[in-house]
Amino acid sequence: MLKSKRAEMLTAFVLIAPFVLVYAVLFVYPTAKMVQLSFTNAPLIGDGDFVGFDNYIRVFKDRLFSTAVWDTVYFVLLTVIPSTLLGLLIALGVNRLKGFTQSLVLAAFFLPYILPVSVVYRIWSWMFDKQFGIAQYVISAFTGGTHVAVFRTIPLFMPSVAFITVWWLVGFNVLLFIAGLRNISTEIYEAASLDGASRFAQFRRITWPLIWPVTVLVMTIQLILQLKIFDQVYLFANGGRTDATIVLVQYIYKWAFQKNQGGMGATVSLLLFAIIIIFSVLQYQLLRSRGEK
Amino acid sequence: MSAVSTPTGADLDALVLPQRRQRWLRTFDLAGLIVTLLTVFVAILWAFPLYWGVVTSLKPENEVVQSGLQLWPQHVTLDAYVHALFETKIGLWYINSLVTSLSVTVLVLIMGAGAGYAISQLRFPGRKVLWWMILASFMVPIQALIVNHFILLSQFHLINTWVGVTLPQLIAPVTVIIYKQFFDSVPKDFREAAVIDGANDFQLLFRIYLPMNWGITTALAIITFIAAWNNFLWPFLAVTSEQVMNVSVGITQVFDAFGVKYARDLATAILAGLPVAVLYLIFQRRVTQAIMLSAGIKG
Numbered sequence: 001m002l003k004s005k006r007a008e009m010l011t012a013f014v015l016i017a018p019f020v021l022v023y024a025v026l027f028v029y030p031t032a033k034m035v036q037l038s039f040t041n042a043p044l045i046g047d048g049d050f051v052g053f054d055n056y057i058r059v060f061k062d063r064l065f066s067t068a069v070w071d072t073v074y075f076v077l078l079t080v081i082p083s084t085l086l087g088l089l090i091a092l093g094v095n096r097l098k099g100f101t102q103s104l105v106l107a108a109f110f111l112p113y114i115l116p117v118s119v120v121y122r123i124w125s126w127m128f129d130k131q132f133g134i135a136q137y138v139i140s141a142f143t144g145g146t147h148v149a150v151f152r153t154i155p156l157f158m159p160s161v162a163f164i165t166v167w168w169l170v171g172f173n174v175l176l177f178i179a180g181l182r183n184i185s186t187e188i189y190e191a192a193s194l195d196g197a198s199r200f201a202q203f204r205r206i207t208w209p210l211i212w213p214v215t216v217l218v219m220t221i222q223l224i225l226q227l228k229i230f231d232q233v234y235l236f237a238n239g240g241r242t243d244a245t246i247v248l249v250q251y252i253y254k255w256a257f258q259k260n261q262g263g264m265g266a267t268v269s270l271l272l273f274a275i276i277i278i279f280s281v282l283q284y285q286l287l288r289s290r291g292e293k
Numbered sequence: 294m295s296a297v298s299t300p301t302g303a304d305l306d307a308l309v310l311p312q313r314r315q316r317w318l319r320t321f322d323l324a325g326l327i328v329t330l331l332t333v334f335v336a337i338l339w340a341f342p343l344y345w346g347v348v349t350s351l352k353p354e355n356e357v358v359q360s361g362l363q364l365w366p367q368h369v370t371l372d373a374y375v376h377a378l379f380e381t382k383i384g385l386w387y388i389n390s391l392v393t394s395l396s397v398t399v400l401v402l403i404m405g406a407g408a409g410y411a412i413s414q415l416r417f418p419g420r421k422v423l424w425w426m427i428l429a430s431f432m433v434p435i436q437a438l439i440v441n442h443f444i445l446l447s448q449f450h451l452i453n454t455w456v457g458v459t460l461p462q463l464i465a466p467v468t469v470i471i472y473k474q475f476f477d478s479v480p481k482d483f484r485e486a487a488v489i490d491g492a493n494d495f496q497l498l499f500r501i502y503l504p505m506n507w508g509i510t511t512a513l514a515i516i517t518f519i520a521a522w523n524n525f526l527w528p529f530l531a532v533t534s535e536q537v538m539n540v541s542v543g544i545t546q547v548f549d550a551f552g553v554k555y556a557r558d559l560a561t562a563i564l565a566g567l568p569v570a571v572l573y574l575i576f577q578r579r580v581t582q583a584i585m586l587s588a589g590i591k592g
Contacts, residue, residue, distance in 0.1 A: 005416075011494045012417035018400075019408035020423070022463045030441035037441065044440070045447055093332030096325065101333075107577070108336040111343060114580070115566040116523040116541040116572040122562035123346040126555055133356050138577050161592060162350060167339070172584065192535050199324065221588060228436040231525045235545055249526070256440040257530065265440040273437035280434075 031195065034273070036267035044262040055267040064243055065268070068251035071158065075229055075247060078162035079169075080222045086166065087218060089175025094174065095181045106178075110171035117168075117231040124164045125236070127153075151236045157245045161236050165226075173218045180205070180214035188192050213286075220283040227276055325370075350374070350559040357555045373560035382535055383564060386543040393528070393539060394521035401465045401517050402510060409472025410498050414484070427466045435461060439530055446531065457531045458539065462521055467587050468513055475506045499585045512583035515576050519569045540565045 038055055042048025047105055059065050113121065127135045130149040139148050150160045184207065192202050230249035237245050246254070252272065256265025349357055350373050352366040377383055411417065412424050435442075442461045443452070451457035483501050492500065503510060530540040538546065544561045573580050 008415050008494070009417045012411040012415040012420075015407035015411040015415075015494075015498075016417075016423065019404040019469060022460075023426075023430075024403060024465075026442070026445075026461055027430065027438070027464050030438045030445055033444070034438065034441045037444075045444065050402075090332070090335065093328055093335070097332065103577070105333060105336040107574070108340040110581075111340070111570060111573065114519060114523075114569050116569070117525050118541045118545045119562045119566035121545060122558055123342050126340055126346065126349060126445075126559060129555070132555065134362070137362075138513060167342070175581055175584060176588055217588065224434075228434060230436065252440060253530075256443070262440060262444060269437045269440050273434055276434040276437065280431075 030056075031273070032268045034269055037263055038270050040263045042262045043260045044256055044265070046262075048263055051263070055263050058264065059267055059271070064246065064254075065251065067243065068246045068248050071245060072227060072229065072247045073231070074158055075162055075165075076223060076226045078159060079165050079226050080219055083166045083170050083173055083222055084215060084219050087170050088177050088215065090170065090174045091181060092207075093176030095178055106171075106174070109174050112168050113171035115168075118235065120168050121232065121235040128160070151238075153215075154242070154244050157237070161232050165229075165232055166235075168232075169222070169225075173222070176214055176218050177211065180211050184210045216286055217283075220279065220286060224276055224279050224283065227272070227279070231241065339436070346559050350471050350556050350563055352556055354554055371557035373554075374564070376557050377561040377564055381561060382538075382543060383540065383561060385536065385542040386538050386565075389455065389458075389537055390522055390540040391461075393455050393519050394518060396459045397462045397513050397521040398518045399461070400463055401468055402514055404463070405465060405468030405472050405513070406467045406498070406503060406510070410476055410494075410502055413473045413476035414497075414502075415494065427469050429504045431466045431470060433464055433466065435464060436526060439526065442527070443530055451531075453532055453537050454517065455537070458528050458537070461527055461531075462524060468517070471509065471513065471586050472506075475509050476502050479505055508579070508582075508588075511576070512579040512586070515572055515579055516583035516587065519580070520570060522569050534589070 037048075039050055039052060040048035041051045041054070090109055094102060094109070097105055107157070127133050128150045130136070130147050135150075136147045139150075140146065147154070150156050188206055189202060192206060197205070228249060229247050230253070233245060233247050234240050234250055234253075240246065240250055248268070249272070252265050252268045253266060255261050330409050335449045347365065348366060351369050351371070352363070353368055353370050353372060356363065356367055367580075381588070408423075412420060412427075446452055446457045446460065451460070479502055483505075484497060487497055487501055522539075523541060524539075525541050532542065535543065535546075544558075544565050
């Protein structure tokens with residue numbers, strides 16, 4: 001018995017070893033190193049001296065940091081709420097369809113989500129192309145014939161990238177909402193319509209309260225995802241040519257990889273890390289309270 | 294509607310109700326029809342950019358810049374694709390993407406299944422702590438670690454290598470969580486019977502637990518592969534040489550020397566997205582299952 005227990009332990013250690021090794025070397029160690037590095041003036045590659053909280057003071061005094069925070073928050077607002085609402089509306093529509101039509105319509109909404117960001121970037125650069133883009137027909141209707149270089153007009157930049165992001169990612173939300181809608185038993189609706197409840201009353205009294213937990217889940221997932229935004233913003237800004245549209249991860253990239261200041265890069269990384277951890281804990285609590293019901 | 298208290302009321306209801314119900318059904322159908330049509334219409338709008346990208350890539354370059362809406366090419370040509378395949382490094386990028394994404398997939402699944410099995414079925418010191426740590430980090434913000442990943446990997450001279458692209462993508466606590474949950478629900482009888490027959494834990498894992506959850510392995514494999522193929526930020530940072538670039542990075546970094554060639558750009562992009570799009574269309578159900586599982590909804 002004692003021998004088999006030791007054998008079980010040994011087996012367990014062999015099985016968890018690869019995961020634990022990767023977790024330690026590529027997650028725990030870099031995280032600890034990031035904290036340490038944020039108190040030094042090290043370049044990206046090489047050692048630096050301990051400078052206390054200097055980096056933190058520099059970051060908070062940097063105007064570009066406030067720009068990055070504001071742009072990130074702006075982007076989050078422009079994507080999270082619209083994509084959640086749109087996801088719910090589309091899911092309600094798709095859920096009514098049946099069989100082949102449903103799969104086809106669902107695929108239309110979901111296919112963009114499966115594509116790499118660079119493909120999305122290429123397709124929408126072409127859609128919005130100043131000279132020949134098909135979207136310029138729509139833009140002309142508003143401007144009275146003038147074509148607009150959407151991604152070079154700063155006030156239009158974030159809204160259009162957010163719009164493209166919603167187009168890209170909404171399929172994910174639709175999927176989660178459909179799963180939620182399918183979990184609502186049809187008997188509740190049958191009972192309600194027998195009682196003469198209108199379709200709107202049914203939505204307000206049955207669907208909305210029962211889908212609310214999924215709504216919260218979708219919103220927190222999107223929130224955490226969009227706080228880490230980089231790819232689209234960087235690509236549509238032609239490699240971040242202007243500082244006006246900088247977001248947090250791009251700000252990290254700028255310090256560490258463009259200005260070669262590893263210490264500052266680590267400091268901003270740590271701040272972003274902390275923000276995301278806070279929201280993740282929040283999400284975990286939500287999931288757990290859902291699981292306990 | 295509560296007029297069932299008196300016999301007369303009930304009689305009246307029997308007469309009135311069907312009529313009222315019919316009228317209600319009719320408006321229901323009209324509203325329903327409008328919603329359905331609207332959904333289909335929005336779906337067409339949603340798919341249009343993809344359609345437009347494909348159509349443009351099939352046009353000759355001079356037709357692309359012609360004025361007026363050409364929803365279908367006058368002359369269908371594969372010139373842009375021929376150019377993309379033979380005049381750019383896309384073949385090389387495909388190989389880079391394939392090697393790194395497959396490595397990520399295989400390693401993540403092996404680690405996830407192993408750790409998931411140990412935590413689910415075996416007793417060992419530190420099991421609770423490990424499980425708690427995995428749960429706590431299920432949405433690790435890898436983007437916040439780019440600086441330190443770069444420093445770490447450059448110390449080992451792994452920048453601009455396949456290994457360097459692969460390593461930071463191996464952190465996947467979600468895979469462990471999902472495997473653990475599915476292994477938990479395998480009936481204990483199977484285990485006991487196999488143990489009496491003298492099977493060890495590795496045989497249990499590979500002969501019983503994994504085969505019984507083959508579907509979940511497929512689903513996780515597809516979604517991990519798609520995520521690795523689509524990953525942009527890390528492959529973009531870890532690789533500066535065109536020779537080692539992934540396809541998702543390569544197509545955004547390399548431009549024609551002489552002006553924009555729209556059809557060629559789009560053909561390259563479509564080739565880059567094709568493998569994952571095909572994977573999704575073949576394995577739709579598995580992909581959606583895996584996505585819901587990773588979001589914490591058991592489907």
